[in-house]
Amino acid sequence: MFQALADPTRRLMIERLCDGPASVSELAAPLAMTLSAVVQHLAVLEESGLVRSQKQGxxxxxxxxxxxxxxxxxxxxxxxxxxxKRFDRLAAYLAENPEEPKEGSET
Amino acid sequence: MFQALADPTRRLMIERLCDGPASVSELAAPLAMTLSAVVQHLAVLEESGLVRSQKQGxxxxxxxxxxxxxxxxxxxxxxxxxxxKRFDRLAAYLAENPEEPKEGSET
DNA sequence: TGGTTGGTGAAGCATGCACTTAAGTATCGC
DNA sequence: GCGATACTTAAGTGCATGCTTCACCAACCA
Known part of the structure; x- marks a missing residue:
């Protein structure tokens, strides 16, 4: 999922798809790579659940x-x-205890 | 950034850090890998801006x-x-036009 | 019907990434 | 000062990823 979003090409594809549905070749058009490569990216996006697709004709x-x-x-x-939340608690704690105390809680 | 979140080990480290600050070896303890590897993950997290660290002693x-x-x-x-938003518009459109019309907008 | 368009699948390659080992540096406690 | 601790850095290895090429199939259409 994050894996799928990690690739810039795939993020571009997502952005493009947010503009509306598109066919594979429409998706591939602005990308400087083969249709094959785009299909492979698409497979990753589908496996991650980010994108759905259906074939018609x-x-x-x-x-x-x-x-x-x-x-x-x-x-x-x-x-x-x-x-x-934790950070806020810490800030509050520090506000009440201006000195930096020795740590000794865990192990 | 998404790249940094893509790795499960790094997500674990983030989760651990949400429990409170930790030293490198504390961070490494529950992970079945070398300190070296953990430091490298840490470097990625720092470069992505997800984590900050400072050395004392x-x-x-x-x-x-x-x-x-x-x-x-x-x-x-x-x-x-x-x-x-787009999806909503589409739904509204379909509600008004029950038939599926031919597409012919782009290119 | 035959050529073109739109997509699929497999194989190969080159790079990147996660991880290891190993050797080193700086600090702490004694 | 001396050993242990807490990292740091460099180099190397193996597998995952991103991409290409090529061969192929299925629909469309003239």
Missing amino acids: RVRTCQVDTQALRAAERWISERRALWE | RVRTCQVDTQALRAAERWISERRALWE
Whole structure:
């Protein structure tokens, strides 16, 4: 999932797809690479659940699926919230105890 | 940035750091790999801006930086919102035009 | 019907990445 | 000062990834 978003080409493809559904060759047009390569990227995106596609005649039409995006968003925002809460507690603690005390909690 | 989040070990490190700051060896302890490897992961995390660290004596202490997380979150949520808006419009359009019409807009 | 378009699949290659080993440096405790 | 600790750095290895080429099939259309 993050793996899929890690590649810049794939992020471009996602951005393009946010503009509306597209066929494989439409998707490939602005990219300086073979159709084959694009199809391979597409496979990664589909496996990660970020994109769905269906074939009609000889044309495969792709569109983004926001469920996976939602999951990624949630992961990040949970971690961030967790840390920020902790950070706030620390700040409050430091405000009450201006000196830096010796650590001695874990192991 | 997404590249940095792509690796499961690095995500584990982030999760661990959300529990509070840690030294390099504390970070390495639960991971079945060399200190060296962990340091290399750490370098990636620092370059991506996800983690900051400072050395004091011979101990390097690490903590997450939420700014980068925020950026990632924003990227995702913008794309998602963009697509969902488009999807809504499409739904509305289909509701008004029950038949599937021929496409002929782009190129 | 035969050529063109749109996509598929396999094989190969070159680079990058995760990880290891090994050797080194700086600090801490005695 | 001396050994142990906590990293750091460099070099090397093996596997994953991104991409290409080429051969192929299926639909479209003139």
